[in-house]
Amino acid sequence: MASGKHAGFAAATAVELLDVADGAGGPASAGSVHRYRAEIHDGWDIGGNANGGYVLAIAGRAMAAAMGRPPLSVTGHYLAPSPPGACEVTVTTVRSGGRLGTCTASLVQDGRELIRVLGTFGTPVDNGHRYVAGEPPELPPYRECVARSEVAPTGEGMPVAGLMDRLAVRMHPDALSFVTGAPTGRAETSGWFAFAQEEPIDEIGLLLVADAMAPAVFNSGLPAGWVPTVELTVHVRARPAPGPLRCTFRTRFVAGGALEEDGEVWDSAGQLVAQSRQLALTPRH
Amino acid sequence: MASGKHAGFAAATAVELLDVADGAGGPASAGSVHRYRAEIHDGWDIGGNANGGYVLAIAGRAMAAAMGRPPLSVTGHYLAPSPPGACEVTVTTVRSGGRLGTCTASLVQDGRELIRVLGTFGTPVDNGHRYVAGEPPELPPYRECVARSEVAPTGEGMPVAGLMDRLAVRMHPDALSFVTGAPTGRAETSGWFAFAQEEPIDEIGLLLVADAMAPAVFNSGLPAGWVPTVELTVHVRARPAPGPLRCTFRTRFVAGGALEEDGEVWDSAGQLVAQSRQLALTPRH
Numbered sequence: 001m002a003s004g005k006h007a008g009f010a011a012a013t014a015v016e017l018l019d020v021a022d023g024a025g026g027p028a029s030a031g032s033v034h035r036y037r038a039e040i041h042d043g044w045d046i047g048g049n050a051n052g053g054y055v056l057a058i059a060g061r062a063m064a065a066a067m068g069r070p071p072l073s074v075t076g077h078y079l080a081p082s083p084p085g086a087c088e089v090t091v092t093t094v095r096s097g098g099r100l101g102t103c104t105a106s107l108v109q110d111g112r113e114l115i116r117v118l119g120t121f122g123t124p125v126d127n128g129h130r131y132v133a134g135e136p137p138e139l140p141p142y143r144e145c146v147a148r149s150e151v152a153p154t155g156e157g158m159p160v161a162g163l164m165d166r167l168a169v170r171m172h173p174d175a176l177s178f179v180t181g182a183p184t185g186r187a188e189t190s191g192w193f194a195f196a197q198e199e200p201i202d203e204i205g206l207l208l209v210a211d212a213m214a215p216a217v218f219n220s221g222l223p224a225g226w227v228p229t230v231e232l233t234v235h236v237r238a239r240p241a242p243g244p245l246r247c248t249f250r251t252r253f254v255a256g257g258a259l260e261e262d263g264e265v266w267d268s269a270g271q272l273v274a275q276s277r278q279l280a281l282t283p284r285h
Numbered sequence: 286m287a288s289g290k291h292a293g294f295a296a297a298t299a300v301e302l303l304d305v306a307d308g309a310g311g312p313a314s315a316g317s318v319h320r321y322r323a324e325i326h327d328g329w330d331i332g333g334n335a336n337g338g339y340v341l342a343i344a345g346r347a348m349a350a351a352m353g354r355p356p357l358s359v360t361g362h363y364l365a366p367s368p369p370g371a372c373e374v375t376v377t378t379v380r381s382g383g384r385l386g387t388c389t390a391s392l393v394q395d396g397r398e399l400i401r402v403l404g405t406f407g408t409p410v411d412n413g414h415r416y417v418a419g420e421p422p423e424l425p426p427y428r429e430c431v432a433r434s435e436v437a438p439t440g441e442g443m444p445v446a447g448l449m450d451r452l453a454v455r456m457h458p459d460a461l462s463f464v465t466g467a468p469t470g471r472a473e474t475s476g477w478f479a480f481a482q483e484e485p486i487d488e489i490g491l492l493l494v495a496d497a498m499a500p501a502v503f504n505s506g507l508p509a510g511w512v513p514t515v516e517l518t519v520h521v522r523a524r525p526a527p528g529p530l531r532c533t534f535r536t537r538f539v540a541g542g543a544l545e546e547d548g549e550v551w552d553s554a555g556q557l558v559a560q561s562r563q564l565a566l567t568p569r570h
Contacts, residue, residue, distance in 0.1 A: 073516040073564045075360040077387045079380045095364045102362045116379045118403040124542030129567040131505045131539035220416045231358040254416035257409030279358045282414040
């Protein structure tokens with residue numbers, strides 16, 4: 001498989017079906033196993049290890065293919081760092097209902113499992129109930145925000161240039177306070193998310209968005225450093241309308257060696273398209 | 286097994302090891318399978334189906350036993366309603382590290398899988414980093430709050446008396462606005478949580494706490510009704526100090542047939558002990 005040095009997101013998360021072992025009720029029934037070949041592409045990494053959202057997106061692509069439905073709620077537990085290279089995703093159907101289906105996925109590279117995923121796929125029936133107690137973050141216009149690829153490599157000492165070349169993330173100026181050495185003291189970050197070359201963002205893309213910005217905790221004033229994700233859950237709330245997404249991430253509790261980061265992702269139509277929460281270990285440095 | 290009509294939480298979530306199939310590296314290694322016998326006890330239900338947090342707690346008890354560690358992050362996907370009766374929990378080790386271990390669990394009753402769970406167990410190294418941007422909910426003293434068992438059966442038309450006899454939940458007066466027919470319009474609820482007879486609350490108990498109050502969305506003014514949980518994630522942030530817990534739950538987005546509910550649980554020492562988020566389908570009525 002080509003190394004995908006300049007592959008877009010769809011190509012960099014592509015999966016190829018190897019085989020299917022039917023469950024008791026056929027290829028879509030509980031117990032069926034779909035095996036996919038995939039590749040962790042070079043360039044979607046932080047310091048040589050693939051971004052956690054990107055790895056979740058590869059698994060999510062395979063799960064969505066096996067279930068024939070887009071993700072609704074997906075949880076990944078991270079088991080090992082993810083270097084570039086070929087991998088295999090095994091998707092096992094847990095339950096296939098009329099509208100929603102649940103499955104697990106295991107992504108294995110060279111005999112080592114990198115991530116285990118559990119998710120429910122499909123689209124709920126919209127009975128029209130609506131209650132919204134939140135709004136998109138206030139951001140300067142896309143072109144006035146700061147391209148992360150311009151500032152991060154020097155300021156933060158971490159080689160994020162690879163990943164940031166694949167993305168067209170633009171940060172709120174306050175969100176990069178940790179780079180200047182004068183952190184706001186608030187563990188919050190926000191900005192615009194887009195793929196390079198205006199590639200459309202589908203539901204699978206939302207799995208990456210949830211982990212694409214610098215950790216919010218970096219702006220808290222606590223020491224920055226590697227923040228290993230234990231678990232990342234993404235709820236897909238709607239399919240995004242075209243255009244860059246507005247994102248906000250916040251950490252409220254750092255204690256006992258762990259922290260959570262909650263994210264909200266909004267589309268150009270002002271609609272909440274995803275919520276995320278991850279549990280991570282506190283920065284090692 | 287006795288029906289456990291008056292069993293406390295520990296007894297009602299007890300698991301008994303049936304057998305262990307070792308993984309490649311022994312009983313604690315990846316691929317090992319622990320099978321447990323358990324029972325969904327009568328009386329922990331809403332209208333005949335066991336509370337989702339209670340079912341998650343049974344699975345979590347088995348997972349913690351297999352891993353020899355308390356839960357850190359646990360996600361359950363609900364597959365079918367859970368009537369009382371004997372069940373079996375199969376725990377498969379995904380990864381067993383020095384400090385953290387990841388496993389899956391499947392809870393099956395009469396050949397039907399009721400819940401699939403993925404979790405990481407263990408306690409992070411506390412490197413002393415601390416940042417807290419939140420505080421426990423303001424609640425009247427425990428004895429001045431409203432015992433849910435007194436009001437719910439008549440007001441809401443749902444037979445929650447069974448579950449509420451097992452718990453000593455006391456609600457903030459505002460949290461039961463839906464019962465009076467004059468909802469606050471805010472999808473929030475809060476109150477005190479304790480088990481009946483002051484039974485201590487361990488980390489497994491926190492899995493139940495996360496789902497033990499009436500849905501916050503009931504106070505929004507939207508029609509109340511059955512709110513089926515698709516997915517529930519609980520992050521255990523600390524082992525609770527003795528005494529009742531202060532809990533707050535909030536729904537911010539109801540749209541597209543789904544809603545999230547975020548919970549925070551605080552102990553008597555003023556420490557955040559759990560965060561929860563669930564994705565549920567909007568009330569059917």
